Amino acid sequence: MHIVFDAQTMLFMDVVLGFCLSIALSFSIHDRFVCPGAKAWVTALFSSTAGLLFLWLRLFVPLWISVAFGNGLILIAHALLWLGFRQYTNRHTPKDNLVLLTPVVVSMVLLWLTNIDPNNITLRSNIAAYTLICLIIMTIFEALKNRKVIETGRLLCAISLSFTIACTLFRALTIQKFAGNVSLFENNLNSLILMVSSGISLVGTGISVMLISSQWLQQRLYMHATYDALTGLYNRYALTELSETGSITKNASSRWSIAIIDIDHFKRVNDQYGHPAGDDVLREIASILKAHVRHRDIVTRYGGEEFVVVLIDCDLQQTRNWAERIRAQIESREIRIQGHSIHVTVSIGIATSSDSELDPAINAADSALYLAKRSGRNQVHVCTEESCVGMNGSISLKN
Numbered sequence: 001m002h003i004v005f006d007a008q009t010m011l012f013m014d015v016v017l018g019f020c021l022s023i024a025l026s027f028s029i030h031d032r033f034v035c036p037g038a039k040a041w042v043t044a045l046f047s048s049t050a051g052l053l054f055l056w057l058r059l060f061v062p063l064w065i066s067v068a069f070g071n072g073l074i075l076i077a078h079a080l081l082w083l084g085f086r087q088y089t090n091r092h093t094p095k096d097n098l099v100l101l102t103p104v105v106v107s108m109v110l111l112w113l114t115n116i117d118p119n120n121i122t123l124r125s126n127i128a129a130y131t132l133i134c135l136i137i138m139t140i141f142e143a144l145k146n147r148k149v150i151e152t153g154r155l156l157c158a159i160s161l162s163f164t165i166a167c168t169l170f171r172a173l174t175i176q177k178f179a180g181n182v183s184l185f186e187n188n189l190n191s192l193i194l195m196v197s198s199g200i201s202l203v204g205t206g207i208s209v210m211l212i213s214s215q216w217l218q219q220r221l222y223m224h225a226t227y228d229a230l231t232g233l234y235n236r237y238a239l240t241e242l243s244e245t246g247s248i249t250k251n252a253s254s255r256w257s258i259a260i261i262d263i264d265h266f267k268r269v270n271d272q273y274g275h276p277a278g279d280d281v282l283r284e285i286a287s288i289l290k291a292h293v294r295h296r297d298i299v300t301r302y303g304g305e306e307f308v309v310v311l312i313d314c315d316l317q318q319t320r321n322w323a324e325r326i327r328a329q330i331e332s333r334e335i336r337i338q339g340h341s342i343h344v345t346v347s348i349g350i351a352t353s354s355d356s357e358l359d360p361a362i363n364a365a366d367s368a369l370y371l372a373k374r375s376g377r378n379q380v381h382v383c384t385e386e387s388c389v390g391m392n393g394s395i396s397l398k399n
């Protein structure tokens with residue numbers, strides 16, 4: 001069989017490609033955990049493909065149907081792409097939906113122009129092309145706004161849309177040059193560029209949507225695996241990861257210290273004021289800790305009411321002073337929750353290390369914490385290799 005790659009066949013291939021991509025994508029977003037905007041983007045792909053189908057149907061249906069529906073659906077697709085990015089970046093407002101009126105108005109105008117003079121391709125084409133370019137520029141702006149480096153899907157989408165702008169502009173300018181003598185299915189460079197660019201733009205958008213969705217999921221999984229949802233601090237898993245990848249000792253020139261901070265009688269706070277109030281206390285303690293460390297230090301919520309702070313390049317005396325400041329700060333802080341004034345105290349166990357291993361230092365700090373609790377709470381204890389020492393100088397053997 002001999003297949004002729006003329007403009008009409010290529011446009012038909014674009015339509016088939018678009019439908020396959022749209023169907024594949026709609027299956028991939030058939031999940032609860034899809035990123036905001038994904039549904040608008042998949043609808044955009046369907047709409048764009050349907051628009052191309054109407055253009056292709058030009059040979060079989062009245063011209064006004066092909067012109068109005070073909071261009072209208074392609075413009076709707078690009079308005080949806082823009083709306084999708086507004087949703088993705090959480091900047092979507094109900095007023096944004098008004099953008100969908102633009103394609104409707106433009107297709108009405110195209111319909112009217114087709115009725116007046118079916119042969120005036122130049123004006124119709126220019127109106128559709130420049131509206132499309134405006135919508136794409138708006139979308140590129142949204143795609144790139146506040147983009148994180150790892151969000152390569154958004155970058156790919158912007159690149160693929162820039163390519164569409166270049167091709168649309170090329171067609172608009174050449175149509176002007178030939179004064180309307182370029183029809184859609186003539187086998188010239190102009191039509192060919194349009195067909196090839198439509199295919200590339202469909203594939204580019206499809207791949208970008210897949211990439212954006214998977215990168216969004218990846219980021220969320222990373223957030224949940226790394227950060228504590230209640231306080232926003234690193235979680236225990238993150239601390240282990242940082243230790244295993246050597247990120248803690250890499251930043252320290254010599255010694256580093258560990259402080260384990262445990263809220264005293266926290267169960268009573270929960271019992272007396274309720275669990276939500278207990279959560280607020282945890283957030284308050286987290287913010288005090290965050291406010292008292294340097295950029296290089298690591299603050300984690302290690303477990304329920306227990307926090308671990310890694311202080312980089314801090315010797316024993318500096319760590320002791322820091323811990324005592326924190327203890328005093330928390331003791332004197334009045335935490336106001338639901339009309340109640342809550343006061344809590346903390347016990348702190350500290351240990352220093354120059355080793356690359358985190359666990360021995362945590363165990364030592366934990367022993368110090370145990371002694372701080374046993375000695376009456378609301379105090380700082382230090383653990384050295386031989387013994388654990390209280391701030392008041394009392395010494396207890398480690399085991």
Ligand SMILES: Nc1nc2c(ncn2[C@@H]2O[C@H](COP(=O)(O)OP(=O)(O)OP(=O)(O)O)[C@@H](O)[C@H]2O)c(=O)[nH]1
Pocket residue numbers: 230262263264265266267268270274275276277278279282303304305373377
């Ligand atoms: N509100 C709230 N409470 C929590 C959370 N995680 C753990 N807890 C509570 O923390 C309390 C810890 O109680 P315990 O281990 O007995 O310790 P404690 O009452 O602080 O006593 P000491 O540590 O011995 O001073 C329990 O009541 C847990 O329910 C949380 O995320 N939110």
